[in-house]
Amino acid sequence: MKSLDDRALFSELIAAGAQDGNVADIPASQAVAGDGTASVALGFPPETFVARSAGGVPPRGQDMNGFLKYISQAIQFLQATSVSAFDSGFAAKIGGYPMGAVVAGITPGGVWRSVADNNVSIPGTMGAAWVNFFGDYVQKAGDTISGALTVTGTLRSDSNVIVANSQNKSVVNIRVTNEGYLSFDLNSANETNLASLRVYPSGEITSRKGILALTSQLPDEGSTGSGRWYQIGNTLVQNFRVPAVYRATGGTYVAFPKAFSDTDDITIQLTTAADNNMDVWAFNPTTAGFYINIPSNSASSGLPVSVTATGAAR
Secondary structure, eight states, X not given: OOTTSOXXXXXXXXXXXXXXXXXXXXOSSXXXXXXXXXXXXXXXXXXXXXXXXXXXXXXXXXXHHXXXXXXXXXXXXXXXXOOXXXXXXXHHHHTSBOTTOEXXXXXXTOEEEEOSSSBOSOTTSTTOSEEETTTTSOOOTXXXXXXXXXXXXXXXXXXXXXXXXXXXXXXXXXXXXXXXXXXEEEEOSSOSOSEEEEEOTTSOEEETTEEEOOGGGSOEEEEETTEEXXXXXXXXXXXXXXXXXXXXXXXXXXXXXXXXXXXXXXXXEEEOOTTOOOXXXXXXXXXXXXXXXXXXXXXXXXXXXXXXXXXXXX
């Protein structure tokens, strides 16, 4: 049997279009014995098998129509609503179930769909051409899903999502708090909050150990000809040394080893040796550098200056 074979569905009952009076309602038993009326109990009664000349009663066409309508009505109901149990003998006689056929499994509660024509394999056995009819549906509360669960759309929960490990009795509780952050809490059978993560709308992630840094926030560092620099996130800090700064009209220009992205947030700290009397200050910073000035009343000139500059990285 194939899926394209005519399934002879009763979309209309036999004798549904017969005229009134040409279809009898078949009773369970004959109301008047010997009157030739058919019934479920007798079918066509004995008198309909006796010649009229010998006192018999001919069978009525109304009864035949009534039987056919009665039977086709029952078949139509089965075709529309029933899922029959798998029957290997029936499968062999009809040449196998067609593709798309749905049967009840050998184990109560199982429902299977055939994925091949002429299917005589047994549902649930290795290599059988049947799939679990409800395999693509999320199971009801309390059921257990074994294997991988793949969600291609949105997975929603009105409360918490709990992921459990039955071997070590650990549980991960996933929830969105009333404060609006995403919480992951690891609990065991004997202890709660073994570990936790909080993901905030700002992108910040915290754990019981402190704030977690993203890859883009990890420090980066390097050396320059006269010092070092390091960058955390978008903040660049440069430490370097100017070998000698002399008093000059308009100041002495100093270039940053690494350029900043803008001038608004640049801060510059200048340091001289504790045993010298050279006063200095920084002015007119740009993304590329700044000027150092030595006031006229400073006692010294031409000494080294240490620079710490902080600003936005490129």
